[in-house]
Amino acid sequence: xxxxxxxxxxxxxxxxxxxxxxxxxxxxxxxxxxxxxxxxxxxxxxxxxxxxxxxxxxxxxxxxxxxxxxxxxxxxxxxxxxxxxxxxxxxxxxxxxxxxxxxxxxxxxxxxxxxxxxxxxxxxxxxxxxxxxxxxxxxxxxxxxxx
Amino acid sequence: xxxxxxxxxxxxxxxxxxxxxxxxxxxxxxxxxxxxxxxxxxxxxxxxxxxxxxxxxxxxxxxxxxxxxxxxxxxxxxxxxxxxxxxxxxxxxxxxxxxxxxxxxxxxxxxxxxxxxxxxxxxxxxxxxxxxxxxxxxxxxxxxxxxxxxxxxxxxxxxxxxxxxxxxxxxxxxxxxxxxxxxxxxxxxxxxxxxxxxxxxxxxxxxxxxxxxxxxxxxxxxxxxxxxxxxxxxxxxxxxxxxxxxxxxxxxxxxxxxxxxxx
Amino acid sequence: xxxxxxxxxxxxxxxxxxxxxxxxxxxxxxxxxxxxxxxxxxxxxxxxxxxxxxxxxxxxxxxxxxxxxxxxxxxxxxxxxxxxxxxxxxxxxxxxxxxxxxxxxxxxxxxxxxxxxxxxxxxxxxxxxxxxxxxxxxxxxxxxxxxxxxxxxxxxxxxxxxxxxxxxxxxxxxxxxxxxxxxxxxxxxxxxxxxxxxxxxxxxxxxxxxxxxxxxxxxxxx
Numbered sequence: 001x002x003x004x005x006x007x008x009x010x011x012x013x014x015x016x017x018x019x020x021x022x023x024x025x026x027x028x029x030x031x032x033x034x035x036x037x038x039x040x041x042x043x044x045x046x047x048x049x050x051x052x053x054x055x056x057x058x059x060x061x062x063x064x065x066x067x068x069x070x071x072x073x074x075x076x077x078x079x080x081x082x083x084x085x086x087x088x089x090x091x092x093x094x095x096x097x098x099x100x101x102x103x104x105x106x107x108x109x110x111x112x113x114x115x116x117x118x119x120x121x122x123x124x125x126x127x128x129x130x131x132x133x134x135x136x137x138x139x140x141x142x143x144x145x146x147x
Numbered sequence: 148x149x150x151x152x153x154x155x156x157x158x159x160x161x162x163x164x165x166x167x168x169x170x171x172x173x174x175x176x177x178x179x180x181x182x183x184x185x186x187x188x189x190x191x192x193x194x195x196x197x198x199x200x201x202x203x204x205x206x207x208x209x210x211x212x213x214x215x216x217x218x219x220x221x222x223x224x225x226x227x228x229x230x231x232x233x234x235x236x237x238x239x240x241x242x243x244x245x246x247x248x249x250x251x252x253x254x255x256x257x258x259x260x261x262x263x264x265x266x267x268x269x270x271x272x273x274x275x276x277x278x279x280x281x282x283x284x285x286x287x288x289x290x291x292x293x294x295x296x297x298x299x300x301x302x303x304x305x306x307x308x309x310x311x312x313x314x315x316x317x318x319x320x321x322x323x324x325x326x327x328x329x330x331x332x333x334x335x336x337x338x339x340x341x342x343x344x345x346x347x348x349x350x351x352x353x354x355x356x357x358x359x360x361x362x363x364x365x366x367x368x369x370x371x372x373x374x375x376x377x378x379x380x381x382x383x384x385x386x387x388x389x390x391x392x393x394x395x396x397x398x399x400x401x402x403x404x405x406x407x408x409x410x
Numbered sequence: 411x412x413x414x415x416x417x418x419x420x421x422x423x424x425x426x427x428x429x430x431x432x433x434x435x436x437x438x439x440x441x442x443x444x445x446x447x448x449x450x451x452x453x454x455x456x457x458x459x460x461x462x463x464x465x466x467x468x469x470x471x472x473x474x475x476x477x478x479x480x481x482x483x484x485x486x487x488x489x490x491x492x493x494x495x496x497x498x499x500x501x502x503x504x505x506x507x508x509x510x511x512x513x514x515x516x517x518x519x520x521x522x523x524x525x526x527x528x529x530x531x532x533x534x535x536x537x538x539x540x541x542x543x544x545x546x547x548x549x550x551x552x553x554x555x556x557x558x559x560x561x562x563x564x565x566x567x568x569x570x571x572x573x574x575x576x577x578x579x580x581x582x583x584x585x586x587x588x589x590x591x592x593x594x595x596x597x598x599x600x601x602x603x604x605x606x607x608x609x610x611x612x613x614x615x616x617x618x619x620x621x622x623x624x625x626x627x628x629x630x631x632x
Contacts, residue, residue, distance in 0.1 A: 007499065018616025025609035032602025052596055095286030097215055122286045248624075296581060303578035310574050314565045320632040324561040327628060328575060331557060331621055338582075 040084040043110065050110050057105035057124070061085060065100065078104065078116075090118040097123035175252040177394045178403050184387050191384045198377035205370040222280040224371055228378035230273035230298070234336060236266035236382055237301060240308065241333040244326035254390075256322040257397070259329060260312050261389035265382055267305035274298060293342035294350040297335060304332040413498045417506025418513070424483070425514045432514040435475030439468045439519075443526065454531040461530035462540070462591035466584055468526060469519050469544055469551070470577070476515040477555035477576075478569045480507060481626065485563050491630060501623045508556050508619060516548025532595060539594030543587040546607040553611075553618035554579050560625030564632075583610060 038048040040058040048054060057078065064077035072091050079085035088106050098104060098121065108118035206224035213220035240262045247255035277295070278288045289295065312325040342350075363371075398404045425432050443464050450456055484490040493503050523544050527537040558576035565571060590603035 011501075015616050018612050022609045022613035022616075025605050025612060029602050029605035029609060032599075032605060049596065049598075093286075096217070096219065096283045097285070099215070102215070120287070122290070123284060291585075296585065300578045300581050303574075307575045307578065310571060311561065314562070314571060318632065320628055320630075321565070323628040323631070324625060327557075327621060327625055328561060331579075 040078055040080040040086055041082070043086045043114070043116070044084040048110055050112060053107070053109055055105055055107050056086075056088075056110075056116055057103065058085075060098070060100050060102055060104055062100045078106075086114060086116055088116045088118050088121070090121050092121070094121055095123040175250075175254050177253060177257075177398055180254055181391055181394050184391055188384070188387055188391070191380060191387065195377060195380040195384045198373055198380055202370055202373035202377045206374055210367055210370045211364075216284055219280065219283050220367075222276050224374045226273060226276040226280055227371060228375045229269045229276065231375055232378040232382050233266055233269035233273055233301065234339060235379070236262050236269065236386075237304070237329075237332070238336060240266065240329045241336075244329035247326045248323060248330065251323075253397075256319075256326065257390050257393045258386075259308070259326060260322070261386055261393055262382075263305050263308045263312065265385050265389070267302060267309060269378070269382070270298065270302040270305060274302065292350065294339065297339040297342050300335050301339060304328075304335060307332070413502045414506040414509070417503050418510045421507055421510035422513065425510065431479050432476060432518070435472050435515070436518060436522075438475065439471035440522075442471060443468045444529070447529075458531045458595070461527065461532045461536070462588045462595070464530060465523055465526050465540055465544075465591070466588055469516070469523075469548060470580065470584070472515055472519045473548065473551045473555055474573055474577075475569065476511065477552065477559050478572055480511050480556060480559045481563055482559075485630075490563075490626065494627065494630060500626065501619060504556070504619045504623050504626070508552055508622070511556070512549050512552040516544070516552050520544040520548055532591070535597060536591055536595035539591050539600055542604065543590045543607065546604065546611055547583045547587045550583050550607070550611045550614045551580060553614040553622075556622040557618055557625055560622045560629060563626065563629035583607065586610075 038054055038056045040056075042048050043056055048056065058080050059078065061077040061079045066075045068074065072093065073089070074091070074094065075087060075089050077085050077087050088104075088108075090106065090108075103124040105122045105124055106116060106118035107120040107122075108116055110116050202224070207221055210221070210224070212218050240259050243255040243259040243262070246252055247259065274295075277298075281290070282288050308325055308329055311328055312321065315321045395404055446460070446464050447457060450460070481490060484493070494500055496503075520541060523540045524537050527540050532540065555572070555576050558572040561575065562571050586603050586606050590600045590607070593600040593603065
């Protein structure tokens with residue numbers, strides 16, 4: 001093989017090695033969770049650290065929102081719909097999308113009692129859009145089915 | 148050989164014996180492009196106006212509110228089109244960059260240069276409308292997650308292209324350096340696209356895909372579609388306008404530019 | 411291989427002959443970050459919280475300022491042109507120059523980082539992660555930075571232009587790096603961040619020098 005050909009070959013091998021390495025590392029990285037984000041199950045089982053700033057989230061449980069009458073304090077239960085749930089305390093204005101059955105993400109810290117004191121509550125939105133009337137119809141259909 | 152053919156055509160005064168094969172070849176040189184775009188431009192302008200007016204009235208006046216977000220969902224009709232077209236315009240810049248680096252077609256350089264400011268403005272619009280939308284729905288103007296950050300990077304990339312291109316006006320070497328930067332920046336596009344699927348984020352996943360039916364009813368996605376088309380047309384119109392201006396600027400010494408009456 | 415080593419040797423020799431070129435950016439960024447405790451107050455809590463960001467600012471500043479000089483002198487005295495015309499492939503020369511640049515820039519700030527960490531009350535876990543993160547990230551920053559340096563050769567706008575071009579490309583590395591230090595300081599597992607940084611480094615080693623080489627050719631084509 002001529003030297004410049006060999007050089008080209010080496011270089012191609014090198015590029016392959018570099019991209020292959022990058023892909024392998026990325027695939028390995030994707031299996032690791034790099035978000036400081038804890039699910040209700042992790043909070044209940046004690047995986048989440050206490051008194052450290054973390055993010056936690058899940059679905060707001062139906063009929064679990066209690067608002068204070070004097071100020072903006074609010075308390076609600078977050079669940080993963082599989083039996084794990086914890087309480088979030090928050091003082092401030094909640095986003096529009098915040099409601100029962102909606103996904104939320106809270107930033108704050110867990111205290112020793114397993115309650116989450118939130119500094120910020122964000123609502124996670126899904127990709128579904130619907131006019132209110134359609135939603136009513138769907139809800140009714142669900143209700144009929146359940147009967 | 149190719150170059151010879153090309154040169155011969157250039158001297159041919161506006162001849163329109165077009166074979167499909169050299170149609171694109173001709174489009175690659177400034178003069179035929181200028182002449183053709185002169186015909187296309189007014190049509191594009193009218194279509195832009197129609198689709199944007201119809202789309203806006205439909206979206207803001209007649210489309211239904213969302214069951215959860217209420218009226219604030221209407222920001223979507225500006226936010227989504229501007230974000231889509233901003234990314235597409237970067238894509239176009241990247242492709243133009245590749246073409247310019249390989250074949251050194253002048254028009255590609257001009258196309259790239261003219262797309263950057265429009266793309267930057269659209270990205271800015273997407274970021275601002277996103278912030279306005281985010282505050283009532285998520286509860287925050289801005290969050291540093293993958294989707295928002297990579298879109299911010301897109302904005303900076305546009306700025307980088309603009310700044311580098313204007314470092315030395317009309318220099319071919321700077322044009323190629325800019326093309327290089329635009330091509331390197333293409334890495335960012337898949338990151339924006341897949342950021343909502345790969346990482347945890349507040350930003351909702353895409354409601355549309357080629358393979359599945361959209362997760363919103365027709366009375367919402369139809370006006371959105373009209374707006375997206377309108378934004379694409381708007382981009383095309385302003386871009387072509389800028390390209391024509393830039394052609395005149397670069398070729399102002401040539402015979403054919405001097406012979407145009409209405410300049 | 412030999413040509414890479416030779417280039418590294420030559421560039422290092424040149425850097426050591428003019429220590430100001432490497433020392434000044436370093437001194438500047440150290441100065442900047444020692445202003446932080448004076449600015450935000452010397453409270454260990456606040457400094458601990460922003461320490462990761464500050465250390466990264468130092469690394470970014472050092473890289474940015476020194477990357478500007480990477481090809482400058484060779485460009486001005488015509489050496490770069492000879493390197494293009496020479497028998498040895500320009501790409502290998504570029505690899506050599508990048509390695510030399512990293513040795514005097516990125517590596518130095520990596521070795522200094524434990525000291526900075528202590529200044530800002532980072533705990534042992536955090537300092538270990540800082541060193542590891544910078545070890546993985548500074549080569550990437552030099553590699554990506556070299557593209558910017560090559561593209562702006564001969565444009566008399568200097569450092570500001572490079573900063574605008576390459577800082578956006580640094581953002582992913584910066585975000586991952588800061589998150590990694592924060593995660594480590596909190597005592598959590600940061601393997602995911604390490605893998606991401608390594609993946610970005612792997613892809614940059616393969617492809618960034620290619621872009622740099624093309625960039626040099628483009629910039630010298632006039």
